[in-house]
Amino acid sequence: MSENKKSSELRRSMPLLPIGTVMQLTELSARQIRYYEEHDLIQPHRSEGNRRMFSLNDVDTLLEIKDMLEQGINMAGIKKLFDMKKNAAVQSVQAEKEISDSELRRILREEMRNANRHQKSSLRQGDLSRFYQ
Amino acid sequence: MSENKKSSELRRSMPLLPIGTVMQLTELSARQIRYYEEHDLIQPHRSEGNRRMFSLNDVDTLLEIKDMLEQGINMAGIKKLFDMKKNAAVQSVQAEKEISDSELRRILREEMRNANRHQKSSLRQGDLSRFYQ
DNA sequence: CTTTAATGTTAGTTTTTCTAACATTGCATT
DNA sequence: AATGCAATGTTAGAAAAACTAACATTAAAG
Known part of the structure; x- marks a missing residue:
């Protein structure tokens, strides 16, 4: 944000x-x-x-x-709709968070590939795996 | 704007x-x-x-x-500064207007050239001159 | 025909803002 | 040091805006 x-x-x-x-x-x-x-x-x-x-x-x-x-x-309906909206907002924030997590993982993978290209085999691919799932 | x-x-x-x-x-x-x-x-x-x-x-x-x-x-100074700012704003609007006038003329010239290219000599170039200075 | 949800209305009170006047403060100038 | 003025403080009394609480109205739903 x-x-x-x-x-x-x-x-x-x-x-x-x-x-x-x-x-x-x-x-x-x-x-x-x-x-x-x-x-x-x-x-x-x-x-x-x-x-x-x-x-x-x-x-x-x-x-x-x-x-x-x-x-x-009526008021009851409006109240319910507002509650749903609030929940939806929370979920969208969570979704956003998850997206940025997966984005982070993608970037890490990308960087690892670059590292591999530039200094081949100085680091074995598996060595970073614990950092990005 | x-x-x-x-x-x-x-x-x-x-x-x-x-x-x-x-x-x-x-x-x-x-x-x-x-x-x-x-x-x-x-x-x-x-x-x-x-x-x-x-x-x-x-x-x-x-x-x-x-x-x-x-x-x-002091107040007198502030008043003067605000007046100047207002004038500057007016001038900037005028400048903007002038720019868009010249822009308009540019566009007219451009269109005229296109017209000339597509239907050669159906219109003499001077015939539009009164419309765009 | 009753109920009830949503809104109107009213009364009495408190808070906010208004104007106008006078008071204070801090610099400049004499 | 005394004076003058610009900027702000303070006060009083009045008017407007907002508050709560209660009762009234209205329209739709059962």
């Missing part, structure tokens, strides 16, 4: 917006937004004075919720 | 943030932020209820102001 993606992820998860701004951005009522929080679909931060502060990610999530509701999906 | 740049420009100039958030992001006092507005270095929007609403661009500008002040530059 690039450094850029990490820092933009940071920015997007930064609690910046009061509920009024979020209402305008999403065209949801304060009641709706608080209700979705009550059902744990979003977890806005709180200011020192207990005011909700929302991130851009929260806004995205709220727009998704709005979309799903308009499609006739 | 890409569509992406335009839309991110839109996002960055969107008045989203209350002064409290901006105080945290910039570590400036409300007094300072209002003072800089008073001197026309930023022009935050206002909510219906007259609360200032700041954009991410405003935050950037405030951070620049803070930097310059810490470098010992």
Whole structure:
């Protein structure tokens, strides 16, 4: 994952917006937004004075919720879908990790072949096998 | 200019943030932020209820102001520097425009040459000259 | 026809922001 | 040293925004 993606992820998860701004951005009522929080679909931060502060990610999530509701999906369904999405995200991270592991092994094999080509038989092929499966 | 740049420009100039958030992001006092507005270095929007609403661009500008002040530059200097920057930006847009004008002329010439190659002497070269200088 | 999920509405309170005025601080200039 | 000014602090009182909690409405589902 690039450094850029990490820092933009940071920015997007930064609690910046009061509920009024979020209402305008999403065209949801304060009641709706608080209700979705009550059902744990979003977890806005709180200011020192207990005011909700929302991130851009929260806004995205709220727009998704709005979309799903308009499609006739109820809260329970949305909750389930979000859970699945979270799991999928975890699995995709795991997949990414596995890919980069296999990538690492491929690179090691490649390097070993090069080593063999350049200084033939200075190292027996089996000697590196314990490093890359 | 890409569509992406335009839309991110839109996002960055969107008045989203209350002064409290901006105080945290910039570590400036409300007094300072209002003072800089008073001197026309930023022009935050206002909510219906007259609360200032700041954009991410405003935050950037405030951070620049803070930097310059810490470098010992006074308000007058900062104002002048910002004016220069604005002019530079305008000139760069003009330069860009001129480049694309000359580009346009280049393309027209190129097309004319092609036309000449494919249907020789159906059009005299001078006949298009009024269209591209 | 009841239930219930989602949302509206209201009241009373707390937090945030506003303006305007006066106070402080630290440099320059005389 | 005294003065003036730029930048910022501080305060008071008012207005707006947001909070919780409770009760009300509505539309769909059984």
